[in-house]
Amino acid sequence: MCAKAFPPPSDFFDTVLAFPFPQIAYATSKRISTLLKTRVIEPNPDELFDYEAFAAAGKCIIEPAQDVYSYERCSYPQPEWSEDEPWRRNDNADDDSHKYRAAAAGNAVTTQVIGWNTVDWNDEHLTLVVLNLTDSFSNDTKHVFIAAKNGVAERFLLAVTDFSRNMTDRIWSFQDGRFTADRRLYTDIQTSTFDNLILANNMAAEIKSDLELFFASSQLYKRLNIPWKRGVLLTGPPGNGKTHLIKALVNHFKQQHPTIAILYIKTFTASCAPDDYAIRTVFKRARARPCIVIFEDLDALVKPDVRSAFLNELDGLSANNGVVVVASTNHPEELDSAIRDRPSRFDRRWAFELPGEVERLSYLKKWFSAREFDTPPSDEAMKEVAGALTAGFSFAYLKELALGTTLQSVRLEGGDGGEAGKQGAMDKLLMEQAGVLGMHVKKAREEDAGGSGEGKSGWRGKKWRKHVAGR
Structure with missing residues (x-):
């Protein structure tokens, strides 16, 4: 358990949040320093400082102070779709889209938005104050204030920053004017x-x-x-x-x-x-x-x-x-x-040009070999399809070809004839799908050649490039 820390006034956050928005961070830091009679530091916003992950890894113990209001936000991460647990089935739903509901119990994630915390770390005791602010443009800014004596705050900051830097399960992404660690x-x-x-x-x-x-x-x-x-x-x-x-x-x-x-x-x-x-x-x-x-x-x-x-x-x-x-x-x-x-x-x-025949054949072989099929397409069928039937196909279109063939085989396996399980059925499905998609490619080419007079650098050219790419 964390050692007993200096109890902050119960109205601490009411007081600091009453300041004009640009002054809140400064007022918070100054008031913490005045109350604790110690130096207060804040991590560099350009660095990842994931104190919650640090605590979850057992590196320290963080507990909210009981004497001051702590504002927390609860969320439920979206699990992967599955017919098995932890999903619950509702067979009385009006449509299939509502037959499966997330079993949220036990999956809640609580994030502290505003709070005063005590920290035990390496037999040292610190105060950590969290303050998430939202400005008039709905931009969130997270402030974390660390207070401790004799350089302990600096050492704790460096330890958490070093730990955060070495987390390999996140990528820094930049959006809306700031970086976030994107898991x-x-x-x-x-x-x-x-x-x-x-x-x-x-x-x-x-x-x-x-x-x-x-x-x-x-x-x-x-x-x-x-x-x-x-x-x-x-x-x-x-x-x-x-x-x-x-x-x-x-x-x-x-x-x-x-x-x-x-x-x-x-x-x-x-x-x-x-x-x-x-x-x-x-x-x-x-x-x-x-x-x-x-x-x-x-x-x-x-x-x-x-x-x-x-x-x-x-x-x-x-x-x-x-x-x-x-x-x-x-x-x-x-x-x-x-x-x-x-x-x-x-x-x-x-x-990155459209794939040639060799690349198209390699893609089809790799796609079907990576999945379990009782009767996958034969090498001869894939070689034939990779030739003239798919000339002009992008990799995105080849993916649609392979996926469409697979879905058709699954549908037929559920039918009366079990056609997809017969010898050569996958070859037939693959060629049929290639023919259907090839007609789309041909039609797009004809539209591109006959329309606006702008040529491939104009609107129809862009339309054709996107169409061939399968988007």
């Missing part, structure tokens, strides 16, 4: 690896090797007096592996090179700050340590009014030592030439 994003990349990525000419291995060599060559760059930074631009129509490659890179570096930070930028737009401020915030964090910064759909992120700010941070006076920028775009022609064509900004451009 869901980390979970989403776990199935994306270089083993299940198919690209022509060994391109995936070359990109991975290029970045690993960069991070291993800091001394060489220094000796040759070359700026230790790198930019990689992935281009091509959607659905052809750019996002998969980015996820595989993040997954690989998180597992094999955990000291290299990963920053995933969702948007520069913020409700309470201009976009150029957000851009400066991103690159300030990137320069703190060797890292990879991810910009997906760069043409949508960098708008004309922030192009200058982006260029200044990407290749301006500030040294981006140890920073790798990995960006993707479906429409490189829409990027400013100053971003797209200058090597010091993006040193390498990799084109």
Whole structure:
């Protein structure tokens, strides 16, 4: 149990929250210091300071003070869908979408929004005050104040920060003007690896090797007096592996090179700050340590009014030592030439084109071999389908082909004839699905060739690229 701490006044938070919004944090820190007669420090907002995970790992004990009101928020994480427990079935529901309800009991997660806490850590006693504030723009800011004597607060801060830095199950993502440690994003990349990525000419291995060599060559760059930074631009129509490659890179570096930070930028737009401020915030964090910064759909992120700010941070006076920028775009022609064509900004451009016959066959074989089928399509059928029947298909369309075939087989297995279990039935289904999807591709090509007169660089060209990509 935590040692008895100085009991704060019961109206402590009523008092500090009565100050004007910009003064609340200062007033809170000053009042804590006055009450405890000790120094108060606050973690750097640019660092991850997950004291709750630190306590959950048994590194310390944190208990809310009983003498002051503590405001907590309760939530229920959404579990994966399943017909088994912990889901409860409701067979009286009017439609299938409501037949399964989450069994929430025992799954609640409580987060302290406002509270005064006592902390026991390494036989030392601290006070930790939590204050989540929401401004008039609905932006949340979390303040954590640590109070203790004789340098204990500083040592505790360093211990929690070091622990937080070494947590591998989160990725820093940037949205609405601030960084958050995103566990869901980390979970989403776990199935994306270089083993299940198919690209022509060994391109995936070359990109991975290029970045690993960069991070291993800091001394060489220094000796040759070359700026230790790198930019990689992935281009091509959607659905052809750019996002998969980015996820595989993040997954690989998180597992094999955990000291290299990963920053995933969702948007520069913020409700309470201009976009150029957000851009400066991103690159300030990137320069703190060797890292990879991810910009997906760069043409949508960098708008004309922030192009200058982006260029200044990407290749301006500030040294981006140890920073790798990995960006993707479906429409490189829409990027400013100053971003797209200058090597010091993006040193390498990799084109992700529609897969050829060899890649289409490899994809189908890998997809069906990774799943359990009593009678999967034969190699001969997959080879035939990977030829002229799927010319012009993106990887996204190939996935739809494989998935559609699988769903059709499941449907037929439930029918009277059990057709999907017969020899050659999967071959037939695969070819039928390829024919259906091929008609969609052909129709899109005809629409693209016959319509607006704008050609492939105009609206119909973009429509065609998206259509072929299966989006």
